Amino acid sequence: MINVAHPVVGKRERQLIKEVLDSRILASGKYVTQFEQSFARYSGAKFGIASVNGTTSLHTALLMCGVKSGDKVVTTPFSFIATANSILFCNAKPIFADIDPKTFNINPVELEKILKKEKNVKAVLIVHLYGLSCDMDAILELKQKYKFKLIEDSCQAHGAEFKNKKVGSFGDASAFSFYATKNMMTGEGGIILTNDAKFDKYARQVINHGRDAHSTYTVLGYNYRLTNLAAAIGVAQLEQLENWISKRIANAQEYNEAFKDLDFLQIPCVPKNSRHVFHQYTIRVSPSQREEFIKYIADKGIGSGIYYNSVIYNQPFYKQLGYEVGLCKEAEKVAQEVVSLPIHQSLSKADIYKIIKVIKSYKNEYKNNRDRGRILRTASCKNFRTAL
Numbered sequence: 001m002i003n004v005a006h007p008v009v010g011k012r013e014r015q016l017i018k019e020v021l022d023s024r025i026l027a028s029g030k031y032v033t034q035f036e037q038s039f040a041r042y043s044g045a046k047f048g049i050a051s052v053n054g055t056t057s058l059h060t061a062l063l064m065c066g067v068k069s070g071d072k073v074v075t076t077p078f079s080f081i082a083t084a085n086s087i088l089f090c091n092a093k094p095i096f097a098d099i100d101p102k103t104f105n106i107n108p109v110e111l112e113k114i115l116k117k118e119k120n121v122k123a124v125l126i127v128h129l130y131g132l133s134c135d136m137d138a139i140l141e142l143k144q145k146y147k148f149k150l151i152e153d154s155c156q157a158h159g160a161e162f163k164n165k166k167v168g169s170f171g172d173a174s175a176f177s178f179y180a181t182k183n184m185m186t187g188e189g190g191i192i193l194t195n196d197a198k199f200d201k202y203a204r205q206v207i208n209h210g211r212d213a214h215s216t217y218t219v220l221g222y223n224y225r226l227t228n229l230a231a232a233i234g235v236a237q238l239e240q241l242e243n244w245i246s247k248r249i250a251n252a253q254e255y256n257e258a259f260k261d262l263d264f265l266q267i268p269c270v271p272k273n274s275r276h277v278f279h280q281y282t283i284r285v286s287p288s289q290r291e292e293f294i295k296y297i298a299d300k301g302i303g304s305g306i307y308y309n310s311v312i313y314n315q316p317f318y319k320q321l322g323y324e325v326g327l328c329k330e331a332e333k334v335a336q337e338v339v340s341l342p343i344h345q346s347l348s349k350a351d352i353y354k355i356i357k358v359i360k361s362y363k364n365e366y367k368n369n370r371d372r373g374r375i376l377r378t379a380s381c382k383n384f385r386t387a388l
């Protein structure tokens with residue numbers, strides 16, 4: 001089976017892990033500091049604060065921005081549930097703005113409708129989904145106009161760029177995940193980035209039980225610290241990230257070329273000014289054929305994933321908080337159509353050709369079932385480049 005994800009652990013990771021084990025400095029240590037500095041530098045931010053995972057990084061980023069009980073935070077409903085959960089951790093209220101189905105990211109027009117209607121929105125938590133930057137020109141313009149704090153959930157977008165600037169460096173704070181299947185990983189892990197020295201100082205307290213530089217406890221804190229072991233893996237992985245991103249982009253290029261004329265699927269659109277790092281290569285197929293398509297390729301040895309088959313507010317826990325079906329129609333529609341194909345850096349040429357061959361062969365299957373539904377080609381790629 002060609003799996004949708006394949007974490008890479010090389011010689012360098014093993015060498016650094018052995019060094020850390022031999023040193024017996026297993027909790028905080030020199031690799032944590034090295035990793036924080038090198039990842040912040042790579043992403044174009046001044047400060048990096050390593051943390052146990054992407055979720056704790058999001059929680060810390062929201063606390064840094066002063067989000068507290070009763071505050072309103074606008075976000076996308078089409079993301080991993082941790083995005084919205086982190087808002088609930090602060091006892092704040094998630095308000096969902098619909099997405100642009102072309103990019104799968106929050107639609108600035110929908111965001112502005114909410115900002116006009118809702119008074120006193122404290123923060124906006126955007127997500128650069130699948131490795132594609134949100135429309136940062138439009139979002140920064142709204143930030144100027146409506147004066148909210150901006151947090152970037154960059155958990156899937158290490159190295160992604162908007163107009164040659166890396167994501168995670170635009171907002172007041174940002175959060176990344178180094179979960180095992182991400183474009184770079186530390187098993188479990190995360191980091192918060194910021195350009196604000198005061199935020200950096202506060203975040204260091206939040207992740208360390210509230211302790212300040214004088215070993216007194218002046219704020220409520222948690223144990224959200226990354227281990228030296230995990231950070232050592234991160235140091236080794238970061239050295240290879242650009243090479244891995246290039247491979248993902250090259251794989252996406254092969255797929256785009258092969259799939260662009262198939263009428264049963266829609267390839268991802270990439271805005272002209274963005275560098276998509278393809279954490280996921282996500283196509284859209286007709287809702288009535290998605291299950292069959294996934295089974296067809298699985299029977300021929302191709303794995304896939306659905307990220308996500310429901311918008312966050314339609315999950316039972318959120319329904320019980322009072323959110324109703326129909327709130328964000330584009331996101332609900334897209335959740336029925338998306339399929340992510342293997343795109344990772346470990347795919348061989350032979351894997352890529354096999355995947356292309358199998359997917360092209362589905363065409364015959366599709367023809368036989370044409371009456372059962374068509375792909376919703378609402379999202380034209382006009383003004384986007386489908387080739388990279």
Ligand SMILES: Cc1ncc(COP(=O)(O)O)c(C=O)c1O
Pocket residue numbers: 053054055056079080082083127153155156176177178179189190
């Ligand atoms: C968009 C998004 N936000 C948040 C998270 C949470 O990160 P973690 O799993 O490291 O806690 C993830 C990870 O899956 C994610 O993809």
